[in-house]
Structures are given as C-alpha cells and as structure tokens.
Amino acid sequence: MSEGNTPLLRLDHIGKEFYGNRVLSDISFDINAGEIIGLVGENGAGKSTLLNILFGMPVISSTGGHEGKIQIDGRNVNFTSPNQALAHGIGMVHQEFSLIPGFTAAENILLNREVLNGSSMSYLFSDRVSTLNRTAMNERARAAINTLGVNISPYMSVSEMPVGYKQFIEIAREIDRKNTRLLFLDEPTAVLAESEAEILIAALKKLARSGIAIVFISHRLSEVKELCHRILVLRDGRLITDRPADELTTRQIASLMVGRQSSSVDLEKHEIPEEIPAEPETADSVLASPKKKKKIRPALKVEHLWVDMPGETVRDVSFEVKKGEIFGIGGLAGHGKLGIPNGIMGLYPAGGTVRLFGRKLTLNKPRAALGRKMAFVSEDRRGVGLLLDEPLDWNITFTAMQTQGRFLLGIPYIFQVRNEHAMRREARKFIDSLSIKCTGPGQLAGELSGGNQQKVCLAKAFVLRPNILLICEPTRGIDIGAKSLVLDTLKEYNRENGTTIIITSSELEELRSVCNRVAIVDEGKIAGILPASSPAEDFGMLMMGQTRHDEEGEESA
Amino acid sequence: MRKIFDLVANNAVPAVFIIISAFAIPLSGYSASYLIQELLTRIGRNSFLILSLLIPIMAGMGLNFGMVLGAMAGQIGLLFICDWGVVGIPGMVLACLIGTPIAIVLGIFCGHVLNRAKGREMVTSYILGFFINGVYQMTVLYLMGWVIPITNPALLLSRGYGVRNAVSLLGIRGVLDNLIPTIITGTQGAGQFLSVNGAKSYILMQIPFLEGAIRIPLATLVVIALFCVFIVWFRKTKLGQDMRAIGQSQSVADSSGIPVNRTRIIAIVISTVLACYGQIIYLQNMGTLNTYNSHDQTGMFSIAALLIGGASVSRATIANVFAGVILFHLMFIVAPVAGKNLIGDAQIGEYFRVFVSYGIIAISLVLHAWRRNREREAARRSLRGNKGGE
Numbered sequence: 001m002s003e004g005n006t007p008l009l010r011l012d013h014i015g016k017e018f019y020g021n022r023v024l025s026d027i028s029f030d031i032n033a034g035e036i037i038g039l040v041g042e043n044g045a046g047k048s049t050l051l052n053i054l055f056g057m058p059v060i061s062s063t064g065g066h067e068g069k070i071q072i073d074g075r076n077v078n079f080t081s082p083n084q085a086l087a088h089g090i091g092m093v094h095q096e097f098s099l100i101p102g103f104t105a106a107e108n109i110l111l112n113r114e115v116l117n118g119s120s121m122s123y124l125f126s127d128r129v130s131t132l133n134r135t136a137m138n139e140r141a142r143a144a145i146n147t148l149g150v151n152i153s154p155y156m157s158v159s160e161m162p163v164g165y166k167q168f169i170e171i172a173r174e175i176d177r178k179n180t181r182l183l184f185l186d187e188p189t190a191v192l193a194e195s196e197a198e199i200l201i202a203a204l205k206k207l208a209r210s211g212i213a214i215v216f217i218s219h220r221l222s223e224v225k226e227l228c229h230r231i232l233v234l235r236d237g238r239l240i241t242d243r244p245a246d247e248l249t250t251r252q253i254a255s256l257m258v259g260r261q262s263s264s265v266d267l268e269k270h271e272i273p274e275e276i277p278a279e280p281e282t283a284d285s286v287l288a289s290p291k292k293k294k295k296i297r298p299a300l301k302v303e304h305l306w307v308d309m310p311g312e313t314v315r316d317v318s319f320e321v322k323k324g325e326i327f328g329i330g331g332l333a334g335h336g337k338l339g340i341p342n343g344i345m346g347l348y349p350a351g352g353t354v355r356l357f358g359r360k361l362t363l364n365k366p367r368a369a370l371g372r373k374m375a376f377v378s379e380d381r382r383g384v385g386l387l388l389d390e391p392l393d394w395n396i397t398f399t400a401m402q403t404q405g406r407f408l409l410g411i412p413y414i415f416q417v418r419n420e421h422a423m424r425r426e427a428r429k430f431i432d433s434l435s436i437k438c439t440g441p442g443q444l445a446g447e448l449s450g451g452n453q454q455k456v457c458l459a460k461a462f463v464l465r466p467n468i469l470l471i472c473e474p475t476r477g478i479d480i481g482a483k484s485l486v487l488d489t490l491k492e493y494n495r496e497n498g499t500t501i502i503i504t505s506s507e508l509e510e511l512r513s514v515c516n517r518v519a520i521v522d523e524g525k526i527a528g529i530l531p532a533s534s535p536a537e538d539f540g541m542l543m544m545g546q547t548r549h550d551e552e553g554e555e556s557a
Numbered sequence: 558m559r560k561i562f563d564l565v566a567n568n569a570v571p572a573v574f575i576i577i578s579a580f581a582i583p584l585s586g587y588s589a590s591y592l593i594q595e596l597l598t599r600i601g602r603n604s605f606l607i608l609s610l611l612i613p614i615m616a617g618m619g620l621n622f623g624m625v626l627g628a629m630a631g632q633i634g635l636l637f638i639c640d641w642g643v644v645g646i647p648g649m650v651l652a653c654l655i656g657t658p659i660a661i662v663l664g665i666f667c668g669h670v671l672n673r674a675k676g677r678e679m680v681t682s683y684i685l686g687f688f689i690n691g692v693y694q695m696t697v698l699y700l701m702g703w704v705i706p707i708t709n710p711a712l713l714l715s716r717g718y719g720v721r722n723a724v725s726l727l728g729i730r731g732v733l734d735n736l737i738p739t740i741i742t743g744t745q746g747a748g749q750f751l752s753v754n755g756a757k758s759y760i761l762m763q764i765p766f767l768e769g770a771i772r773i774p775l776a777t778l779v780v781i782a783l784f785c786v787f788i789v790w791f792r793k794t795k796l797g798q799d800m801r802a803i804g805q806s807q808s809v810a811d812s813s814g815i816p817v818n819r820t821r822i823i824a825i826v827i828s829t830v831l832a833c834y835g836q837i838i839y840l841q842n843m844g845t846l847n848t849y850n851s852h853d854q855t856g857m858f859s860i861a862a863l864l865i866g867g868a869s870v871s872r873a874t875i876a877n878v879f880a881g882v883i884l885f886h887l888m889f890i891v892a893p894v895a896g897k898n899l900i901g902d903a904q905i906g907e908y909f910r911v912f913v914s915y916g917i918i919a920i921s922l923v924l925h926a927w928r929r930n931r932e933r934e935a936a937r938r939s940l941r942g943n944k945g946g947e
Contacts, residue, residue, distance in 0.1 A: 112813040128796040308937040
C-alpha cells in the first residue's frame with residue numbers, strides 16, 4: 001500500500017518443519033498499518049502454524065523454532081512466548097470465546113489489567129491487595145467498546161449476552177491494550193449470525209481506519225472479499241497468492257485454495273454399483289434440491305439431525321444415502337462432519353429423525369444403532385475404537401459378542417462363556433485377508449502401528465456383517481501405503497457385499513477417489529451434495545460457505 | 558416456571574430447616590431469652606470458623622475440608638500456651654502467633670497438593686485432613702514431652718510424654734467473650750445480673766418483657782464483624798477479583814496471565830490461617846480442649862452449617878454464614894429436648910443432628926453435580942444456537 005515506508009510487520013522467508021515434516025515453506029509478505037489482510041486456506045494449509053509462529057507459541061520454540069525472519073517496524077524480533085508478542089502490540093482473538101461468563105463486559109475487557117486504587121498496603125505486599133477502581137474500569141471499557149462503533153453496556157454480564165456481543169467484547173479486550181497495532185482474528189464470524197457478522201465487519205473497517213492492521217482468517221470468502229484489502233491464499237504450506245481483493249472473485253479464491261484440477265482424480269474409480277440408478281447428477285440440480293424423490297427406498301435417510309458433539313456441532317442436517325452407495329462427508333474441521341456419524345450411532349446427544357431402510361432409528365442409544373446392523377469405525381481409534389490392552393481377537397470379536405451374542409458357548413441369559421477357539425479363528429481370517437502385521441491373534445492392540453490398528457478397527461466392523469458401515473477419518477495418522485490399502489479394502493468390501501458405506505474424512509481428494517457422492521458440511525449444515533466427479537473447485541466453494549446464490553450475485557455485480 | 562423451580566432448588570435446604578425449627582421450638586419448651594442466649598454464644602463460637610470457608614469457594618476450590626489443618630495448628634498453639642502458663646488475652650494472641658506459621662506451612666502444602674488434584678479439591682482436602690491428623694497425633698502423642706519440650710505435668714500423660722486427652726483451658730476460658738462484659742436484661746430484675754464471673758458488666762440495653770438476662774460476647778462479635786469487613790474488602794481487591802476469575806474459568810484466567818496456581822495456594826493459605834484463629838476462638842469459648850477429637854468434627858459441622866445457610870459448592874456469602882449458624886444451631890439446641898418431649902428419648906436429637914449434617918453435605922454435593930451437568934448441557938445447546946428442540 002504505502003510504498004517506501006517501513007511496513008508494520010514483515011515476514012521474510014518463514015518456514016517450519018515438525019520432526020522432518022514440512023508444514024510451511026518460504027512465506028514472505030508485509031503488513032502495513034491500517035491494512036486488512038484476508039488469510040485463507042484449507043485445513044492443514046499452515047494457517048495455524050503461521051499464527052503460532054507470529055504469536056510466539058511455545059509449541060514452535062519447543063520443536064526447534066522456525067526459519068526466516070520476522071520484522072516489526074524494520075527490527076528483527078523472535079518471540080518465544082505470547083507475552084512478548086503482546087508487548088509488541090500483536091493481539092489475537094481466538095475462535096473460542098475466552099471470556100468469564102459471570103463477569104461484566106468491563107471486568108472481562110480489563111481482565112488482569114484492572115484499574116487499581118493506590119493503597120499503602122500495596123507497598124507492604126503487592127499490587128494485588130489494592131482495590132479495583134470500578135468507575136475508571138467501566139469508563140475504559142466503554143471507550144474500547146465505542147471504538148468498535150457498537151453500543152454495549154460495560155455493566156452487562158457476559159452470560160446474558162447474545163453470541164455476537166461476546167465477539168465484540170473479545171475484540172474490545174485486545175483494543176484496550178494501549179499498544180495493540182496488529183490484530184489477528186481467527187474465524188471471528190464463525191459463530192455469528194449474518195446480521196451480527198455485518199456489524200462486526202463494519203466495526204473492523206472502522207478499526208482499520210484508526211491505524212490498526214488486521215489479519216482476518218475466515219472460510220467465508222464473501223466476507224473476506226468484502227472486508228479485506230489484500231488476500232493471501234495458503235496451500236500446502238506455501239503462499240500461493242498475494243493480491244488485492246478487487247482482483248479476485250470468490251470462485252478464483254476457492255479454486256486457488258483447493259488448487260487441484262479435477263482431471264487429477266482417477267475417474268475409473270467412480271464405478272457406481274448396479275443398485276444405484278446411475279443418473280447424471282449435475283451440481284446445479286443437487287444444489288437446487290438436495291432432497292429428491294426416489295423409487296428405491298434409501299438405505300439411510302437423515303432429516304433435521306442435530307448433534308451436540310463438542311467442537312463438531314451439527315445444527316440441521318438432512319441427506320439420503322442409497323443402498324450400496326459409498327457416500328462421503330467432507331468439510332473443514334470443526335464444522336460438524338464428524339458429529340454426523342457420531343450422532344447417528346448415539347455417541348453424543350442428538351435429535352432429529354434417522355431412518356434405516358424406512359424404519360426409524362432410536363437415537364442416543366449406541367446399542368440400538370448396533371442392533372440395526374450398523375457398524376461404526378470411530379475417528380478416535382485409540383480411545384473409542386480399540387481396547388488397547390486386550391489382544392487382537394478380543395478387539396475384533398468384542399462388539400459382535402456383546403451385541404449379536406456370537407462367539408459364545410452355553411445358554412443365553414443363563415450361563416455363557418467365550419468361545420476362544422471361534423474368536424481366534426475369526427481373528428486369523430481377518431489378519432490374513434486384511435494383511436494385518438502382527439505376531440498373531442494374541443498380540444495386544446496397543447502394540448500395533450497406526451495403520452494396522454485401523455485395519456483391526458475395520459475388521460471389528462466387518463465382523464458385525466453390517467448393512468451400513470460408518471467410517472470416520474479412515475486414513476488419519478497412517479502412512480501412505482497403509483492409506484491406499486485401507487481405502488481399497490473399503491471399496492472391495494462395498495463391491496463384494498453391497499454394503500452401504502459412509503465415509504467421513506477431512507481429505508477431500510480421498511473422498512473423491514472412493515465415493516460415489518460427497519456431501520460437504522459447513523457450519524453444522526449440509527452445504528451441498530455433489531457427485532465425486534465434480535470439479536474440485538466446486539467442492540472448495542461449498543466448503544468456504546459460498547452458496548450458489550452469493551456467487552451469482554457477485555458475478556452479475 | 559423455570560425461575561420458580563430454580564428459586565425452590567436454591568433455597569430448599571434453608572426452607573426445610575426453618576420448617577423443622579418452627580415445629581421443634583414450641584415442642585422444646587425453651588424460653589426466648591434462653592434460645593437467644595444460646596444462639597449468641599454459638600454465633601460467637603462458630604462463625605469465625607465458617608467464615609474461613611468463604612475464600613476458597615470464591616476461588617472455585619469448593620468447600621475446604623482442609624480447614625481442619627488450620628484447626629490443628631490452632632490447637633498446637635493452645636497446647637504451648639497452656640504449658641507456658643500464659644493466660645488471658647496475651648495467651649490467645651500468643652496461641653495465634655504460634656499457630657500462624659504452622660497454618661501457613663500446612664496451607665502451602667495443602668495448596669500444592671490441591672493444585673495437582675484440580676477438579677477434585679473437596680475429596681482431596683478431606684482425605685488430606687485425615688493424613689495431617691495422623692501427623693498431628695504423632696506429634697502430640699509421642700513427640701510432645703519427649704522431643705518437643707512440655708514441662709507442665711498437668712498436660713502430660715503419666716508415662717512422661719504425650720499430651721493428655723482432655724486439657725483444661727481455664728486460663729483463657731471466655732477471655733474474649735467477656736472482654737467487654739455486656740448484658741441485655743428485661744426491665745425487671747436488672748440488678749441481679751450485674752456481675753458475670755465476678756466482673757462488673759455493663760448493661761447494654763433493657764428490653765421490656767424480656768425474662769432474665771442475655772450475656773453478649775461483644776468482643777468476639779466485634780472480631781467477627783472485623784473479619785466480615787475484611788472479606789468485603791478482600792472481594793474488592795485485585796487478588797479477590799483474580800480469585801473470582803479463577804473460580805469461574807481457570808483456563809481463561811490462565812490465558813490472561815493470572816498466576817492460577819499461586820493464587821489458589823494463597824486462597825488455601827488464607828483459609829487455613831483463619832481456620833486456625835477460628836479454632837482458638839472456638840476453644841476459648843468451650844474452655845476445654847479434647848486433644849485428639851476437638852478438630853475432628855470442626856470441618857464437617859462448619860461446612861454443614863454453611864450449606865444449611867443456603868450456600869452451594871460454588872457460591873457462598875456472608876449472609877449464608879450467619880443464616881447457617883443460626884439455623885443449624887437452633888436445631889442443635891432444640892432437637893434433643895424436642896425429641897425427648899416427643900418420643901421420650903434425647904438420643905433421637907443427637908442422632909438427628911449427626912444424620913442431618915452428613916445428609917445435608919451429601920445433598921448439596923449431589924445438587925452441585927446435577928446443576929453443573931445442567932449448565933454444561935445448556936452451554937452445549939447454546940453452541941447449536943438453540944435449534945432442534947429438546
């Protein structure tokens with residue numbers, strides 16, 4: 001912007017490796033006073049690592065620091081703790097609220113920076129025995145709130161505030177720090193309603209005019225485009241674009257973020273099982289009416305599902321899965337894609353209607369879901385998925401034993417013992433067919449590698465002979481070789497048994513390569529369902545909360 | 558509807574006590590002046606101990622069962638002044654001076670332990686009380702008179718070391734209560750009660766229709782009032798504000814730079830030291846020290862009284878303290894006699910009061926857990942924007 005001046009913040013070839021795993025490379029850009037920068041990127045693009053570096057989070061210094069130089073006002077800085085960043089005028093507003101509910105707005109804004117009355121006691125002990133000057137505190141809070149151009153009483157208790165107000169209080173807290181010149185906002189609008197987001201954007205523009213530079217991280221591209229002067233796109237740890245916002249359309253930004261061409265997806269993999277009428281679904285028809293009248297009864301029909309899974313809240317989700325289909329659920333982390341299968345299986349409080357082959361499923365009871373021959377592979381492999389201190393044959397047959405009464409000898413309800421022989425035989429079968437690397441069925445599950453543990457989880461689900469298989473993050477934390485093996489196993493199982501499979505994954509490419517259709521979840525709702533062969537940027541647009549409506553409006557404008 | 562329900566749930570315990578007392582008072586047949594006298598004595602005796610619980614509750618550490626640590630420190634102080642024969646107010650002050658460093662050390666220890674058991678402070682401090690009780694018993698039963706010099710034979714067991722089970726505190730008995738001797742009398746017969754324990758008493762006021770006379774432990778009440786002023790002031794300080802912040806959200810307080818662990822230790826140290834003074838005041842009123850038992854029930858009864866006053870695990874006020882002392886001890890006074898008059902057995906009252914103390918603590922812990930679950934559910938629901946019913 002203002003050429004020739006020293007920029008407020010300059011990043012010079014910033015890079016970062018975690019244990020030989022490169023997450024950021026060669027990031028260089030400047031931020032000037034009063035400028036608003038939009039930082040966008042998929043999950044894992046390196047946004048949070050970049051923030052951690054700039055904010056001096058201990059996770060960076062404890063893993064060997066970073067490469068490159070950071071300059072503030074032309075002087076090199078190297079933060080080793082967040083307090084140093086604060087002292088240099090860098091403020092941060094996190095996605096989750098860090099407010100104390102029982103405190104008033106003023107008490108929260110001035111938390112640990114309270115205005116104190118002088119006291120003779122404070123010489124004797126410390127400042128902490130001085131009393132608070134509430135009048136001065138309320139005045140200062142009011143001043144900070146007024147800077148934002150909103151009207152919130154400093155006396156109002158945070159617990160009684162609407163969500164939007166809380167976000168303002170968070171920002172006011174950063175502004176109140178006298179030296180704050182650069183403000184990072186990590187998805188500040190994610191929890192806001194549209195009208196609240198508009199007020200926030202107006203407030204941020206006002207703030208920028210007063211000379212504070214703002215880095216705005218959001219996945220809502222229309223907001224980013226409206227608010228920011230410049231847009232930076234991160235992909236796979238690299239800075240892909242650094243251009244003024246006027247030069248980019250949201251569609252361009254989305255495709256830059258996703259970055260891959262649709263041709264890269266192996267279309268051969270999109271054989272649709274015979275049961276499914278291979279109707280050509282275009283992106284338009286799906287987006288226009290996500291619910292379609294089918295002659296065939298859907299294997300799974302979900303209507304207005306909500307799930308209270310912490311960090312993965314599902315607000316209102318409806319979709320249908322056809323029999324024999326591999327259905328993918330994708331979306332950014334924290335938007336609720338993991339909540340859907342966990343809610344259907346009854347692991348978290350849920351509501352709405354779920355129909356399995358036309359019959360209603362009792363929610364909130366894992367036993368009911370298992371009894372209807374649904375199987376679940378949890379994303380939390382070591383916590384929910386496996387009994388780490390038990391041998392493989394136990395792990396593989398455990399759920400079947402508990403819910404279907406198999407692998408047992410004796411008279412049901414009177415006296416039963418485990419049929420160790422049958423358990424071991426079943427385990428051997430899967431160890432061979434999935435080529436699980438282990439010493440035998442007697443090895444403890446905790447001793448296996450991530451990929452082999454995942455195979456055990458799959459075996460455990462297969463033993464149930466499910467009609468519907470729900471799988472969360474099948475390839476998380478396992479190496480590339482194991483990844484393709486796991487995915488191939490799923491495809492093969494689907495082809496041989498006609499089992500309906502629902503895969504939830506953060507890796508869009510993976511979903512597109514395995515699934516017939518992929519639903520994208522955004523802010524706890526389905527943004528759209530597309531056939532896997534749709535171009536990657538269409539998925540990107542859905543992920544970024546970009547509805548067709550917005551896009552048309554923008555292009556016609 | 559929800560509000561009415563909350564109101565009832567929040568005040569159910571005091572309400573039940575008021576109702577029981579309303580029935581038991583007439584059954585006991587005690588006169589008003591007797592009841593008022595007894596209550597005043599018990600307010601003076603117990604309030605300080607109960608007030609010492611307030612600060613840890615503010616800091617979100619729950620009910621400090623570890624206050625018995627302070628009580629033990631106070632008793633050690635009292636044992637020393639008995640041995641040295643220091644009497645009167647100087648004796649009490651000296652006992653406090655001896656008890657304070659012991660209470661501070663125990664408080665710091667307790668605070669460190671509780672910082673390692675966050676979220677389980679109550680059960681940890683309860684068990685910690687048992688552990689320190691063991692150390693206390695070893696000190697008093699074996700070390701005193703052997704390693705720690707105790708010379709007064711009236712204190713020691715006949716074998717030459719270890720302290721006797723009952724120690725008379727005649728030297729300081731009632732010294733604070735009677736420091737400013739004050740009575741309230743009825744208009745008739747005022748002259749009879751002008752001397753208390755041989756000392757001249759001031760008549761504070763005369764109330765018509767009051768039978769007999771009521772002695773007021775004025776100095777003790779003044780000390781308690783000062784303590785209340787201290788707590789009000791403390792809430793207004795930065796340290797108090799930090800404790801409130803920690804009490805509501807440790808993670809937020811931590812991220813804003815408040816030294817969470819240190820502040821929690823300070824809260825426990827303050828509570829322990831105050832409990833030490835509280836126990837000394839309590840025992841100067843009682844006049845005898847049961848070396849091995851006096852502190853046993855201190856924590857339990859103080860906590861029960863506070864809860865009966867309408868406090869919860871996470872919220873307690875000064876008003877709760879006094880409401881609690883009055884209701885709990887009113888029951889103590891009238892229940893045995895009411896039981897005797899009703900069923901012919903005084904034991905029923907004694908049974909009832911122990912049963913009630915434990916029962917009340919159990920109920921408020923359950924209520925606390927239930928309320929916290931409900932809050933958590935509400936918080937979860939609010940994340941969803943209150944959509945979807947249920």
